[in-house]
Amino acid sequence: METKQLANQTVTFHYYNTIVVGSGAAGMNCAVHLYEFMSQKGVPNPEGRIAVVTAGISLGASRMSGSDKQTYYKLGTSSNVADSAEQFAKTLTTAGCCHGDLALVEGICSLREFYHLVHSGVPFPTDDMGGFIGYKTDNDPAERATSAGPKTSKLMSECLQRQLESYGVRIFDSQEVAHLLTVDNSKSKRIAGVVTIDKENLTESNYAINVFLGSNIVLAAGGPGELYKTSVYPKGQLSIHGLAFKAGLLAENLTESQFGLASTKFRWNVSGTYMQAIPRIFSTDARGKDERDFLADFFPSMSKMATNIFLKGYQWPFDPQRIEDLQSSLIDVLVFSETQKGRRIFMDFLKNPIGNASMKKFDINDLEPEAREYLKKAGALQDKPIERLAHMNPLAIEIYKENGINLYAEPLEIAVCAQHNNGGFTVDKWWQSNILRTFVIGEMAGTHGVKRPGGSALNAGQVGGLRAAEYIVNVYSSDVPEYANEQEQIEQQLTRLVNRLDTFKTPSGLIPQEVIDQIQSRMTISAGHIRELNNARKALKEAINLYRDIQQHGFAAENKRSLVKAIQAEHLALASVAYLKAVVELLERGSGSRGSHLVLTDNGIEIHPDIIDKATGKTLGFKPENELLRNSILQIKYDESLPDLFWCRDIGLRPAPTSRKAFELAWRDYREGRIYNF
Numbered sequence: 284m285e286t287k288q289l290a291n292q293t294v295t296f297h298y299y300n301t302i303v304v305g306s307g308a309a310g311m312n313c314a315v316h317l318y319e320f321m322s323q324k325g326v327p328n329p330e331g332r333i334a335v336v337t338a339g340i341s342l343g344a345s346r347m348s349g350s351d352k353q354t355y356y357k358l359g360t361s362s363n364v365a366d367s368a369e370q371f372a373k374t375l376t377t378a379g380c381c382h383g384d385l386a387l388v389e390g391i392c393s394l395r396e397f398y399h400l401v402h403s404g405v406p407f408p409t410d411d412m413g414g415f416i417g418y419k420t421d422n423d424p425a426e427r428a429t430s431a432g433p434k435t436s437k438l439m440s441e442c443l444q445r446q447l448e449s450y451g452v453r454i455f456d457s458q459e460v461a462h463l464l465t466v467d468n469s470k471s472k473r474i475a476g477v478v479t480i481d482k483e484n485l486t487e488s489n490y491a492i493n494v495f496l497g498s499n500i501v502l503a504a505g506g507p508g509e510l511y512k513t514s515v516y517p518k519g520q521l522s523i524h525g526l527a528f529k530a531g532l533l534a535e536n537l538t539e540s541q542f543g544l545a546s547t548k549f550r551w552n553v554s555g556t557y558m559q560a561i562p563r564i565f566s567t568d569a570r571g572k573d574e575r576d577f578l579a580d581f582f583p584s585m586s587k588m589a590t591n592i593f594l595k596g597y598q599w600p601f602d603p604q605r606i607e608d609l610q611s612s613l614i615d616v617l618v619f620s621e622t623q624k625g626r627r628i629f630m631d632f633l634k635n636p637i638g639n640a641s642m643k644k645f646d647i648n649d650l651e652p653e654a655r656e657y658l659k660k661a662g663a664l665q666d667k668p669i670e671r672l673a674h675m676n677p678l679a680i681e682i683y684k685e686n687g688i689n690l691y692a693e694p695l696e697i698a699v700c701a702q703h704n705n706g707g708f709t710v711d712k713w714w715q716s717n718i719l720r721t722f723v724i725g726e727m728a729g730t731h732g733v734k735r736p737g738g739s740a741l742n743a744g745q746v747g748g749l750r751a752a753e754y755i756v757n758v759y760s761s762d763v764p765e766y767a768n769e770q771e772q773i774e775q776q777l778t779r780l781v782n783r784l785d786t787f788k789t790p791s792g793l794i795p796q797e798v799i800d801q802i803q804s805r806m807t808i809s810a811g812h813i814r815e816l817n818n819a820r821k822a823l824k825e826a827i828n829l830y831r832d833i834q835q836h837g838f839a840a841e842n843k844r845s846l847v848k849a850i851q852a853e854h855l856a857l858a859s860v861a862y863l864k865a866v867v868e869l870l871e872r873g874s875g876s877r878g879s880h881l882v883l884t885d886n887g888i889e890i891h892p893d894i895i896d897k898a899t900g901k902t903l904g905f906k907p908e909n910e911l912l913r914n915s916i917l918q919i920k921y922d923e924s925l926p927d928l929f930w931c932r933d934i935g936l937r938p939a940p941t942s943r944k945a946f947e948l949a950w951r952d953y954r955e956g957r958i959y960n961f
């Protein structure tokens with residue numbers, strides 16, 4: 284570590300072999316593996332060669348998010364249901380836009396990573412024979428899902444953190460990333476380091492700048508949750524997509540975000556048993572008065588309505604292919620359309636669903652067979668939803684109690700929220716990005732296709748960390764970096780950053796929080812689960828104008844908190860341009876409703892005879908999926924010279940290799956390190 288004076292600031296430089304950005308389940312796991320691979324190779328003092336840099340150890344989706352039983356999707360471990368990595372990969376790729384090689388690696392490395400978590404102490408349940416019991420999630424044919432309870436990902440990141448600390452690897456907390464340092468030499472471009480603002484030591488005049496220089500950089504800053512107004516991502520989960528684009532990273536599948544019903548006061552997914560308990564769902568006006576059982580107007584019978592509430596449990600993310608003919612995602616559409624009228628939606632676990640005058644009273648025996656049999660088997664035939672929930676999953680009630688909400692006494696406010704991005708930055712089968720020595724893992728990596736089985740995000744995050752660490756230690760040496768020849772480039776960028784931060788204190792500049800509010804509203808309306816081409820084009824234009832305004836006018840940050848907000852607002856603004864550009868480009872290619880978003884169009888498939896487009900007076904219609912687009916992936920890259928700031932292109936899917944080598948040949952490849960060259 285050393286300090287230097289630059290542009291009137293004292294800048295602290297740290298040198299490590301590998302810098303991991305983000306301390307969620309993905310980042311922590313990668314750091315653990317880096318240490319282990321280095322130790323196994325006999326590298327001295329591995330703990331001094333790795334650093335984790337994070338905005339907050341207690342922040343991020345892994346630490347703060349979950350659901351009734353948060354799912355970890357792995358290769359099947361059932362004692363009587365066969366599974367294979369190829370079958371696993373097939374499930375991941377089946378809805379399209381997913382590279383075969385990544386899916387296969389996620390299958391092959393799945394159990395290695397699952398057992399790595401078990402050894403680190405994550406309490407995944409076993410039966411009396413030692414078997415890890417599985418269950419089915421949606422799009423899952425082989426009981427591959429497991430769970431350590433509502434807080435599976437929190438347990439994962441905590442156990443991995445303990446392991447990392449026992450190894451002596453340093454975690455730099457409270458570090459807000461402000462810039463990714465790039466160096467260009469005649470041969471190639473590299474990301475040489477991560478520049479952060481130390482939020483603990485930031486003052487009005489001292490920006491408390493840290494520079495973490497690394498030979499290798501692993502980006503694990505999670506999904507861009509703060510892009511959306513209606514969101515179940517934990518507050519403050521921002522990520523660094525705008526900064527990564529500026530550094531030259533290529534992204535793909537940004538259009539494929541997931542949306543679903545979640546509680547908003549305490550942000551938590553209401554999937555699984557919350558819905559299977561079949562609570563009453565009702566709306567009120569903005570003051571919480573004028574209760575209405577609004578779903579009843581759209582279903583022909585209590586049985587159909589209650590069965591669909593039940594099915595939402597394991598058909599949880601919004602799915603436009605489950606709307607027609609009164610399927611479960613109609614509920615998401617109805618919830619959304621009710622909120623558009625300025626009304627609030629609640630789940631009440633003290634009451635069963637209430638119908639209208641033409642419906643029978645709720646009776647569990649009248650449910651359609653799938654729901655009735657499930658509840659019967661689970662022994663969940665109690666009178667009230669809260670009793671059924673308490674019977675099936677008491678922890679699901681407990682988690683709300685811990686967060687100040689008593690489901691025995693109050694209804695739970697919900698909305699259709701942004702919850703996960705299947706897309707992200709482009710990686711190869713070692714999770715290396717388009718820039719050599721920069722790796723992207725976890726939710727920041729774009730490894731999923733249009734649909735993914737619930738729980739596969741956590742599997743992918745672990746596998747990505749393993750692969751990146753293995754490649755770094757075996758292909759790039761474990762040395763700490765030497766950027767002596769690039770000093771000038773580094774200092775120029777740091778000086779530019781300081782000058783830029785100075786413009787964030789311009790009294791006539793933009794207000795950071797107002798900018799963030801504007802971005803979030805626009806993204807929820809135009810790039811959320813309901814999309815329309817003209818609306819998206821307008822939103823893209825507005826987003827570009829906002830970004831240009833920021834460049835021109837700077838911010839009026841009054842104190843150190845709003846200075847951090849200004850840094851975040853600037854890169855979030857660029858990220859929102861990227862997401863909207865991708866949405867527009869995909870719609871212009873004639874895409875339809877797929878994954879977790881619905882595309883509105885004139886003369887499309889009727890959503891429901893009673894859902895009317897106010898502008899035309901006709902029933903609202905949606906465009907079905909254009910299946911031809913399943914075989915390509917939309918990539919996007921920053922180019923400031925372009926009017927839209929980004930270009931897009933389509934690429935074909937990389938297939939999963941099918942060739943298998945004889946053991947002796949594979950062993951030779953392994954011994955000679957050839958496996959890293961294929």
Ligand SMILES: Cc1cc2nc3c(=O)[nH]c(=O)nc-3n(C[C@H](O)[C@H](O)[C@H](O)COP(=O)(O)OP(=O)(O)OC[C@H]3O[C@@H](n4cnc5c(N)ncnc54)[C@H](O)[C@@H]3O)c2cc1C
Pocket residue numbers: 304305306307308309310336337338339340342343344345346348349350352353354355356436458459460503504505506515516517520521522523550551552702703724725726727737738739740741742744
């Ligand atoms: C409500 C909810 C329920 C979910 N349920 C499931 C499930 O059941 N199964 C499943 O597989 N997946 C689920 N997911 C998705 C899954 O939890 C996430 O994809 C996963 O935890 C992401 O892990 P990560 O390590 O990539 O990122 P995160 O855990 O989000 O960590 C990001 C890290 O980066 C840091 N960071 C962020 N921005 C910055 C910045 N600007 N500067 C510096 N550091 C920064 C954060 O502090 C944090 O340490 C769920 C997500 C949500 C929101």
